[in-house]
Amino acid sequence: MAAPRRLLHDLCGADPARRFSPYCWRAKLALAHKGLEVETLPWRFSDKAAIADSGQDRVPVLRDGDRVVADSWRIAEYLEDAYPDRPSLFGGPGGRALARFVNTWADAVQIPGIAGLVVADIVPHLGPEDRAYFVASRERRYGKPLAEVIAGREQRVGQFRQAMHPVRMVLRERPWLGGADGPAYADYIVFGGFQWARCVSAFPLLTPDDPLHGWRGRMLDLFGGLARRAPAEDRSGG
């Protein structure tokens, strides 16, 4: 039997169906946007050996035939360049340039903002082999117990919602962030963060009247409900 042609190492919890990495979601949605089949391989923090040939130790890692590509942004650029006849992720060179800005904004503002509200909720979803590593590495980063990191989140979530205002202002004008006619990679970048939270936490990041909430619902419906079908804690529907 031939080996599967396209594989993605995809972070999971103790339950191999619990796929919560925001960066892996960016890659999975980029692959779906390109209409490319992929087999996702459950990967845990302790599985460093499985991706050692990528030259680094984090997922997503894409294997496309003989090519090994690590890092969600590099995967998106690789897919755009390797499959130019498929639907574009960027909508031209200007869109690719500014999608990088959306990526740096999400990594600098959105992801840390979400982590400060839900990071402790990840722990119960991890298997014993990952839990000690995850807690120790994150507590070192924050300099305090993860329960303290998320303490007072009901009071602090307003700051996070305020920080999402640049996206909200765009979504008041049109249904998608990255494209006039449909979602683009910029949408997958930002959605990845919300899907990460949704998979591990029931904490409400968004209010139902927020344009971001409606957009998140549209994103969950894309590609036959690819993201909506994923095991998740947040049942708000949007």
Add this chain to the structure above:
Amino acid sequence: MAAPRRLLHDLCGADPARRFSPYCWRAKLALAHKGLEVETLPWRFSDKAAIADSGQDRVPVLRDGDRVVADSWRIAEYLEDAYPDRPSLFGGPGGRALARFVNTWADAVQIPGIAGLVVADIVPHLGPEDRAYFVASRERRYGKPLAEVIAGREQRVGQFRQAMHPVRMVLRERPWLGGADGPAYADYIVFGGFQWARCVSAFPLLTPDDPLHGWRGRMLDLFGGLARRAPAEDRSGG
């Protein structure tokens, strides 16, 4: 003598050469990017009548033949659509879509951040006819005297620099924000805010080792030094 074909109403201070509006700078650089000659008309907050036919009361307002276009974003879209054979401001549909996100980010994060550090420095540049209006309207917005708004700015500027991190991360990788090969409208959006500050204040928003400082210097040099030649308070060179 025929009337000039293309005019821009451009905010100025008591000195008609002191042009400090961030939104007018976006429009002037967009016009220069398109290689379009324009006559800029000094405009003051008290000159509402001069732009009444634009249906609103703020600048920039562009007059291009019979067309009257208000709002810097609308002007950029107008120029892109009306002059498609000139160099593109957006680099394709994806770039236009995401330039709107850069615009909302700048308006929600960068402009308020800069205002909180330099707004009181605008006042001495205003003529008597504008000063009372400006101070009253801004003090109403902030709920306190403008001297108090900028108080402690030496301690707070670090927060502003931190908020610029998404742009900085891009500029560590390449020389321009909006394009791979040269500046695009996204660069003019963000530069407009820095040029606003530079025209009215000597307060150092950026440190010389910041990639944003080098980028600002490149922006000042564009179009024969269009922005560098403008009367300014900040002499840092970048």
